Amino acid sequence: MIMKTLIRIFRRERAIVDAVTENLAISVRGLRKAYGRTVAVDGLDLAIPRGEVFALLGPNGAGKTTTVEILEGFRRADGGEVRVLGTDPRNATPAWRSRVGIVLQSTGEFEELTVAEVVHHFARYYAGADDPDKVIDRVGLTEKRDARAEKLSGGQKRRLDVALGIIGRPELLFLDEPTTGFDPEARREFWGLIRDLAAAGTTILLTTHYLDEAEALADRVGVIARGRMVALATPAELGDRRNAMATVSWQGPNGPESERTNAPTAVVAALAERFGGEVPGLTVTRPTLEDVYLAMIDKNAISKEEAA
Numbered sequence: 675m676i677m678k679t680l681i682r683i684f685r686r687e688r689a690i691v692d693a694v695t696e697n698l699a700i701s702v703r704g705l706r707k708a709y710g711r712t713v714a715v716d717g718l719d720l721a722i723p724r725g726e727v728f729a730l731l732g733p734n735g736a737g738k739t740t741t742v743e744i745l746e747g748f749r750r751a752d753g754g755e756v757r758v759l760g761t762d763p764r765n766a767t768p769a770w771r772s773r774v775g776i777v778l779q780s781t782g783e784f785e786e787l788t789v790a791e792v793v794h795h796f797a798r799y800y801a802g803a804d805d806p807d808k809v810i811d812r813v814g815l816t817e818k819r820d821a822r823a824e825k826l827s828g829g830q831k832r833r834l835d836v837a838l839g840i841i842g843r844p845e846l847l848f849l850d851e852p853t854t855g856f857d858p859e860a861r862r863e864f865w866g867l868i869r870d871l872a873a874a875g876t877t878i879l880l881t882t883h884y885l886d887e888a889e890a891l892a893d894r895v896g897v898i899a900r901g902r903m904v905a906l907a908t909p910a911e912l913g914d915r916r917n918a919m920a921t922v923s924w925q926g927p928n929g930p931e932s933e934r935t936n937a938p939t940a941v942v943a944a945l946a947e948r949f950g951g952e953v954p955g956l957t958v959t960r961p962t963l964e965d966v967y968l969a970m971i972d973k974n975a976i977s978k979e980e981a982a
């Protein structure tokens with residue numbers, strides 16, 4: 675009797691766990707990876723629901739690439755549990771691979787081929803591939819479709835990498851520093867492409883050093899420092915940014931003036947009264963994502979040093 679009840683409870687719990695895990699594109703618990711004596715990933719936890727755009731931030735050497743390469747099945751973890759689209763990437767099958775799109779930091783392997791040749795060639799690897807010409811157009815390379823890859827600029831090569839990452843219509847897309855080398859216009863276009871993919875339900879894990887990119891694209895950001903997740907939040911909420919003090923600045927009679935305050939509306943109202951209307955050079959700012967990120971990285975470095 676007790677045994678039967680226990681089995682029933684166990685089955686129900688397992689059904690709940692399965693339902694939760696099914697909804698996750700990526701699930702990582704206690705991930706560890708060391709290279710000799712260098713601990714690159716040190717007990718990392720991460721859960722990314724399907725359909726989310728997630729940005730992984732962190733200073734050079736924090737463990738981002740190692741983590742992502744384990745998720746992609748290119749590196750073996752030393753410990754921890756990893757599920758990507760319900761599968762341990764160590765046991766990746768061709769069927770699983772076809773559901774995952776990967777844009778690495780740089781490929782540049784097809785120097786002799788034209789853009790159209792490379793994309794058409796890659797499309798043949800996937801049963802459900804997208805239309806290659808449509809993909810070339812989406813990444814803004816139509817004008818360069820007959821140019822050899824070796825003749826492309828750095829930003830154009832990157833667009834070709836992105837085209838190869840999305841040609842198989844992946845459910846999950848990994849983007850490692852995707853817009854390095856893009857001019858501002860190309861970055862905005864690329865952001866539009868990512869938003870379209872996200873709107874179509876693609877889960878996206880992105881690493882970037884551009885904080886404005888994380889802010890523009892990500893539903894949530896995770897900050898890694900020394901192989902650990904030190905913060906996880908929406909871009910607006912990271913480091914309790916929403917409640918941070920505001921700075922009100924204006925042009926006073928003797929030069930620029932400013933005031934840090936928790937009640938910027940009241941300060942602005944008082945200024946409007948003082949100036950009898952329009953306040954010259956008025957701005958109200960709160961810390962940017964970059965400000966809170968840098969403070970976080972700094973604090974983490976100090977607390978680690980103190981701990982050592």
Ligand SMILES: Nc1ncnc2c1ncn2[C@@H]1O[C@H](COP(=O)(O)OP(=O)(O)OP(=O)(O)O)[C@@H](O)[C@H]1O
Nearest residue numbers: 709712713714732733734735736737738739740741
């Ligand atoms: N193949 C390797 N052999 C030895 N050490 C490595 C190897 N790959 C990475 N490391 C080390 O592991 C740590 C984490 O590196 P990783 O490349 O994962 O960081 P990252 O956050 O991606 O950095 P970046 O922003 O510079 O790309 C670093 O100290 C790095 O020197």
